[in-house]
Amino acid sequence: MDTGLARAQAQDDGFAQALTAGLARAPKQIACKYFYDETGSHLFDRICELPEYYQTRTEIALLERHAAEIAGLMGRNIEIVEFGAGSLRKVRILLDAARPDAYLPLDISGGYLATVVRALAADYPALALRPLVADFTRPLCIAGTARRAGFFPGSTIGNFQPEAAMALLRRMRGTLNGGGLLIGVDLVKDPARLHAAYNDAGGVTAAFNKNLLARANRELGADFDPDGFAHYAPYNPAAQRIEMYLVSLKRQSVQLDGRRFDFASGESIHTEDSHKYTIESFREMAAHAGFRPRAVWSDAERLFSIHWLES
Ligand code: AVI
Numbered sequence: 001m002d003t004g005l006a007r008a009q010a011q012d013d014g015f016a017q018a019l020t021a022g023l024a025r026a027p028k029q030i031a032c033k034y035f036y037d038e039t040g041s042h043l044f045d046r047i048c049e050l051p052e053y054y055q056t057r058t059e060i061a062l063l064e065r066h067a068a069e070i071a072g073l074m075g076r077n078i079e080i081v082e083f084g085a086g087s088l089r090k091v092r093i094l095l096d097a098a099r100p101d102a103y104l105p106l107d108i109s110g111g112y113l114a115t116v117v118r119a120l121a122a123d124y125p126a127l128a129l130r131p132l133v134a135d136f137t138r139p140l141c142i143a144g145t146a147r148r149a150g151f152f153p154g155s156t157i158g159n160f161q162p163e164a165a166m167a168l169l170r171r172m173r174g175t176l177n178g179g180g181l182l183i184g185v186d187l188v189k190d191p192a193r194l195h196a197a198y199n200d201a202g203g204v205t206a207a208f209n210k211n212l213l214a215r216a217n218r219e220l221g222a223d224f225d226p227d228g229f230a231h232y233a234p235y236n237p238a239a240q241r242i243e244m245y246l247v248s249l250k251r252q253s254v255q256l257d258g259r260r261f262d263f264a265s266g267e268s269i270h271t272e273d274s275h276k277y278t279i280e281s282f283r284e285m286a287a288h289a290g291f292r293p294r295a296v297w298s299d300a301e302r303l304f305s306i307h308w309l310e311s
Contacts, residue, residue, distance in 0.1 A: 013108070016220050016257060023254075023261040023269070032159050032244075032272035033137075035208060037215050043208040048087075050204060052196045056087075058304040059153055059184045063090060066297045066306070067097035070182060073295060073308050074098045074149040078179060081106060082151040083136040083172060085116045090153050094182070095124060098149065102128035104142065108135050137168065140175050147179040155186035155304070158241070158275040162285065165275070169289035173311045180310045181291065187298070187305055188276040191235040198233040198242045198274070206231035209244055209271055222256040232268065244272035279305050 015034050022030040036044065048056035063070070071094075074080075078100050082091055085105035095103060103120065107113050113131035120129060134140065142148075150172050157165050172181055198205055209231045213224035229246040236243050248263035255261075277285070282305070283293040291309035298305045 015215070019216055019220065019222075020257050020259060023256065027268060027270055028261075028263075029270040030212065034215070035212060035272070037211070037219070040208060040211045040215065043204060043211055046204045047200070047208060050197075050200045050202065052200045054193075054197065054303050055155060055184075055186055058299050059155075059306065060090060060093070062297050062299060062304065062306050063093045063153075067093050069295070070094070070306075070308065071097040071099075074100075074180065074182075075147070077101055077146070079104055079130075079144070079146045079148045080151055081142065081148050081175065084108075084152070084156060085113055085131070086153060088116065088119055091151065092120075092123075094149075094151060095120075095127065100127070100149070101146065102130055104130045104132055104148075106132040106134050106136055106140075106142075108133070136172070140171055142175045145177055148176045149179050150176055150181035150183075152181060153184040153306075155184050155274075157183060158186055158277070159272065160275075161273065162275065166285055166289050169286060169291065169309075173290050176311050178311060180294070180308055183286075183307050183309065185282045185305045185307060186274070186276050187302055188240050188278050188281075189303060191237060193303075194235045194242055194276065195233070198235075198244065199231075203231075205233065209233070209246055212269075212271060213246065216256065220256060222254060224254050225252065228252055229269075239273075240276050242272075242274040242276075243270065244274070245270055277305075279307075282307060 019030055047053050079102040080094060080100045081104040083106055085107040105113055105116050110133045117129045117131055160168055210226045213226045216222040217224055228249050230249055232245040232247045233242055245268040247268045251265050253260050253262050279296055286293050286309045291311055294310050295308040296305055
């Protein structure tokens with residue numbers, strides 16, 4: 001698991017209401033945070049391992065290569081706050097290098113946080129573990145005055161529209177008590193490479209996308225026919241983003257929550273945008289959000305970037 005958007009739980013995350021409202025809109029849409037029920041989180045873990053999905057392994061390699069420098073920039077006596085408790089593999093690199101006083105994983109899922117704490121407690125006996133059940137996309141207040149290093153890997157920032165991304169960065173900045181933010185950002189690149197990453201040969205991303213329909217059937221008693229929809233994920237070069245859709249392959253109707261939703265053949269549900277940035281465009285956005293962009297690390301192919309932003 002890689003992201004903060006991940007691990008949204010089946011309990012009551014507003015899926016029913018969001019889906020009925022989203023299907024009533026033209027064009028139809030649903031927020032991408034609803035991908036991450038248990039099945040969706042497992043599918044996302046598989047995406048992170050795909051040969052076509054360069055992001056996860058590139059970010060991990062960057063963290064490993066630059067851990068000492070990152071730790072130096074973070075400084076001593078800090079707390080690390082992770083926005084969306086993500087891949088333990090990534091945060092362990094930081095915990096080992098920066099040796100913070102405390103780790104505050106922040107996630108919408110209390111169950112996942114308990115797993116994180118259990119996994120880390122044995123290996124880091126001196127580390128204070130302070131899990132926080134919270135939705136980091138909402139206004140945030142984290143008690144305490146210690147200087148913090150925020151951690152937001154996985155290019156989850158790309159799943160927000162630029163205005164919302166800027167607002168999120170601003171809110172994160174407000175929780176750092178004068179510290180900085182370490183953030184992973186996927187880069188603009190050859191569209192063919194991006195296209196392959198979201199249209200993998202094994203069909204895992206397609207299954208991840210269609211799991212939204214299966215989830216609606218499982219949890220909400222809807223009657224979607226997942227085979228009646230196609231996964232469609234083109235790169236939009238003007239907007240510099242991958243757009244993900246579920247496209248109806250026929251004229252069909254779906255029952256959900258006592259309501260009927262009609263689909264024309266070819267009509268789509270917009271399920272995700274994944275924005276890509278240049279190093280410069282991201283630094284500019286971070287500066288608009290009030291940060292001072294300091295260091296940036298990227299791989300030789302310029303696939304992915306990690307930024308250290310000071311507040
Ligand atoms: C979580 N997020 C950064 C992923 C991305 O690349 O935008 C989600 C994803 N969607 C399809 N593949 C991966």
